[in-house]
Amino acid sequence: MAGQAELNYYILFANYTHGLALQEQLRKEGLPARIAPTPRSIQGELSCGMSLLVKAEYIEAVRQSIVRNQAEYYDIVEMPCQIQPRRNKFC
Template sequence: MIEKNYILFPSYNHGLALESLLKQNKIQYIISPTPRQLSVCCGISIMYNKKDEDLIKKLIDENKIDILGFYTLER
């Protein structure tokens, strides 16, 4: 089961851009509706495992993907 870590985006196309990078780099992820606790705007976010966070941050920087931030929800 994937952990409850989320990446939020200003719009869905930034999310999809990151998705294809995650796929290429074989990093486990799940597209999820943005949890209400994190934002009142609806739309996609990406769930990931904490162990991959540094690599994902690197991909985001290198590919200039706009994100709103990384968040973790306590269970």
């Protein structure tokens, strides 16, 4: 199932403040990014428990925005969507 799942992109941060700052910047630019818990499997030791979840179709624009605005972030990790809940709420 995972092999057929769409990809999500998690932007990881050192802290909430950096994540909220980038979310605000993306919001101003009309780029959708939802705050989500960082999956433990990609969190590592240094990143924060919150991340910005970005759909694949927006990730390149988001990357460009990060570079353009010199936004603080820790990493961007690609991850297949693992769960398909009934209302498609989380993925």
